[in-house]
Amino acid sequence: MVFAPSDLEHPIVQAPLAGGPSTPALAGAVCEAGGLGFLGAGYKTVDAVAEDIAALRALTGRPFGVNVFAPPAPVADAAAVERYAAALGDDAGAPRHDDDGWEAKLDLLAHERVPVISFTFGCPTDVMVDGLRSKGCAVWVTVTTPAEARRAAAVGADALVVQGVEAGGHRGSFDDEAPGEIGLLALLQLVRAAVDRPLVATGGIVTGAGVAAVLAAGASAAALGTAFMLTPEAATSAAHRAALQDDRATALTRAFTGRLARGIANRFLREHPDAPHAYPDVHYVTAPIRAAARERGDAEAINLWAGQAHELATAEPAGDLVRRLSAEAEAALREAAARLPGSTSPPA
Amino acid sequence: MVFAPSDLEHPIVQAPLAGGPSTPALAGAVCEAGGLGFLGAGYKTVDAVAEDIAALRALTGRPFGVNVFAPPAPVADAAAVERYAAALGDDAGAPRHDDDGWEAKLDLLAHERVPVISFTFGCPTDVMVDGLRSKGCAVWVTVTTPAEARRAAAVGADALVVQGVEAGGHRGSFDDEAPGEIGLLALLQLVRAAVDRPLVATGGIVTGAGVAAVLAAGASAAALGTAFMLTPEAATSAAHRAALQDDRATALTRAFTGRLARGIANRFLREHPDAPHAYPDVHYVTAPIRAAARERGDAEAINLWAGQAHELATAEPAGDLVRRLSAEAEAALREAAARLPGSTSPPA
Numbered sequence: 068m069v070f071a072p073s074d075l076e077h078p079i080v081q082a083p084l085a086g087g088p089s090t091p092a093l094a095g096a097v098c099e100a101g102g103l104g105f106l107g108a109g110y111k112t113v114d115a116v117a118e119d120i121a122a123l124r125a126l127t128g129r130p131f132g133v134n135v136f137a138p139p140a141p142v143a144d145a146a147a148v149e150r151y152a153a154a155l156g157d158d159a160g161a162p163r164h165d166d167d168g169w170e171a172k173l174d175l176l177a178h179e180r181v182p183v184i185s186f187t188f189g190c191p192t193d194v195m196v197d198g199l200r201s202k203g204c205a206v207w208v209t210v211t212t213p214a215e216a217r218r219a220a221a222v223g224a225d226a227l228v229v230q231g232v233e234a235g236g237h238r239g240s241f242d243d244e245a246p247g248e249i250g251l252l253a254l255l256q257l258v259r260a261a262v263d264r265p266l267v268a269t270g271g272i273v274t275g276a277g278v279a280a281v282l283a284a285g286a287s288a289a290a291l292g293t294a295f296m297l298t299p300e301a302a303t304s305a306a307h308r309a310a311l312q313d314d315r316a317t318a319l320t321r322a323f324t325g326r327l328a329r330g331i332a333n334r335f336l337r338e339h340p341d342a343p344h345a346y347p348d349v350h351y352v353t354a355p356i357r358a359a360a361r362e363r364g365d366a367e368a369i370n371l372w373a374g375q376a377h378e379l380a381t382a383e384p385a386g387d388l389v390r391r392l393s394a395e396a397e398a399a400l401r402e403a404a405a406r407l408p409g410s411t412s413p414p415a
Numbered sequence: 416m417v418f419a420p421s422d423l424e425h426p427i428v429q430a431p432l433a434g435g436p437s438t439p440a441l442a443g444a445v446c447e448a449g450g451l452g453f454l455g456a457g458y459k460t461v462d463a464v465a466e467d468i469a470a471l472r473a474l475t476g477r478p479f480g481v482n483v484f485a486p487p488a489p490v491a492d493a494a495a496v497e498r499y500a501a502a503l504g505d506d507a508g509a510p511r512h513d514d515d516g517w518e519a520k521l522d523l524l525a526h527e528r529v530p531v532i533s534f535t536f537g538c539p540t541d542v543m544v545d546g547l548r549s550k551g552c553a554v555w556v557t558v559t560t561p562a563e564a565r566r567a568a569a570v571g572a573d574a575l576v577v578q579g580v581e582a583g584g585h586r587g588s589f590d591d592e593a594p595g596e597i598g599l600l601a602l603l604q605l606v607r608a609a610v611d612r613p614l615v616a617t618g619g620i621v622t623g624a625g626v627a628a629v630l631a632a633g634a635s636a637a638a639l640g641t642a643f644m645l646t647p648e649a650a651t652s653a654a655h656r657a658a659l660q661d662d663r664a665t666a667l668t669r670a671f672t673g674r675l676a677r678g679i680a681n682r683f684l685r686e687h688p689d690a691p692h693a694y695p696d697v698h699y700v701t702a703p704i705r706a707a708a709r710e711r712g713d714a715e716a717i718n719l720w721a722g723q724a725h726e727l728a729t730a731e732p733a734g735d736l737v738r739r740l741s742a743e744a745e746a747a748l749r750e751a752a753a754r755l756p757g758s759t760s761p762p763a
């Protein structure tokens with residue numbers, strides 16, 4: 068039997084946060100508190116991922132997860148990427164198309180018998196799922212529509228990470244151009260009707276009441292990303308931390324990476340509403356611009372990934388956050404049940 | 416004391432459904448079952464609203480609500496409306512700008528001492544709120560952002576209808592061009608942190624688990640629109656009923672009315688992505704086109720308002736739906752609470 072979300076002491080998953088905030092310290096603190104910590108393998112070399120896993124295992128003996136990016140489709144319009152790079156000026160990097168070391172990373176994770184491997188940006192084949200499970204790895208697949216959920220269930224995914232449009236960072240859609248910007252609560256109802264799999268809900272959840280809501284909607288656990296970004300264990304940049312605490316609106320954008328993602332609507336995001344659909348090519352084009360902006364503390368040119376409820380995030384230690392969210396979720400469920408007409412009847 | 420959402424036997428509100436589906440029979444069945452039925456006053460003459468109220472009062476002695484549209488802002492670009500009308504051809508109607516009989520309708524509702532008056536598209540003044548409450552009317556205001564929630568609380572609204580981006584039909588935003596397409600669950604968390612008022616959650620809720628989720632998130636009740644559109648009591652057109660049962664994607668559009676609304680992405684919606692921001696002017700421009708399409712049963716040119724989980728709607732009688740949703744919500748809350756770590760402790 069592989070690890071299941073219902074095995075958690077607290078129904079709290081720390082979302083992978085690839086591209087900066089993800090650290091072994093964060094994942095370790097979440098695991099030790101009774102939640103499920105995640106490492107983000109995206110954008111890292113295989114060796115760096117192996118080091119992260121070793122560092123995490125030195126901090127905890129509990130189950131944890133690693134998230135991988137499924138390989139991107141070929142870029143349809145390379146000329147559009149060149150035009151975008153030219154428009155960004157001399158600071159832009161060269162476009163590059165790669166698969167983020169997908170096969171080597173999967174080999175590593177299987178070899179390491181990582182308890183939970185989650186997929187983003189695409190669906191593994193049933194052969195892949197069977198192979199990973201034979202090593203003791205649970206396979207979770209991120210879905211954003213009922214159709215993606217049906218496909219993930221068909222390949223035998225052990226659980227589905229159901230991502231609402233509220234989520235910060237990249238949308239996990241299999242096809243970046245497919246329609247379906249579905250709110251989390253609507254999506255949970257649709258996915259539950261479509262498939263019979265354990266669900267982990269994610270997107271805009273920052274409070275115990277938010278956790279309670281997705282459990283009431285039938286999820287086995289809630290995955291929170293933005294909520295963990297202000298914890299001391301996260302490697303979130305200072306400029307990003309400051310931005311998360313303001314009540315600025317977020318928007319979906321392809322300006323930074325060529326793939327739809329939600330961030331705080333800063334100057335760079337607003338100035339490039341028509342960035343090409345070309346991932347990860349655009350990621351490499353904007354990488355030097357973003358690095359320079361981070362260097363000078365200019366939050367207006369950094370990808371400030373954030374979910375829609377980011378201003379409710381708190382700066383407490385990650386383990387405290389896990390325990391507090393779980394306790395508040397339980398209280399919220401009991402209070403809501405007590406307000407209903409049948410609440411005088413004995414509990415089932 | 417005016418009526419409060421917590422006074423309901425079942426925490427279920429039937430959303431007003433202006434523009435067709437709303438009937439006294441639907442509102443009456445919901446009220447008699449222990450939910451809160453609503454009439455939509457929008458698009459109707461004052462006399463027609465008075466007739467609806469009389470018809471509803473003949474069906475139920477229980478509290479009910481009537482929804483009114485706040486007056487629209489002047490249209491910024493009349494030439495854009497003329498161009499849109501010209502592009503639609505000879506079947507288009509003449510643009511017209513009016514306030515939907517706002518003052519006369521409010522006078523009627525106050526005179527009739529309607530138990531709940533809800534506002535959409537804008538916020539009443541504090542003088543208006545006080546005046547209506549002095550007649551025994553509770554004032555509810557539809558909000559789509561934390562800033563709107565703060566304004567509604569400041570004028571003394573008795574409850575806020577918190578509308579997520581998942582909702583079918585018009586977004587209730589005070590300003591149609593303001594950003595903030597916020598998912599319901601994120602919005603509930605943000606609004607609760609911003610104001611201390613009873614909340615009625617709406618947007619994409621079609622199942623008992625969905626109702627349970629918003630109660631767990633702190634709402635006093637759930638308002639469902641699409642979920643009631645297949646009931647025999649609703650005056651939903653045959654073409655619209657058929658479309659709701661397909662799993663077609665929805666989208667936000669200004670194509671039909673000049674104000675952002677969510678409908679099933681049919682041909683007319685897709686063909687007019689850049690319809691002007693001009694409400695209700697565009698409503699009058701497209702009205703004859705939509706009427707003709709309804710006449711010939713052409714679902715591709717009708718405004719097929721639908722929330723994001725529309726394919727889960729059922730065709731049962733409205734009273735049965737209210738009772739079933741409430742019972743399922745309660746079961747969902749109890750099941751979720753039982754799965755949590757503290758569930759062995761006695762209920763609070």
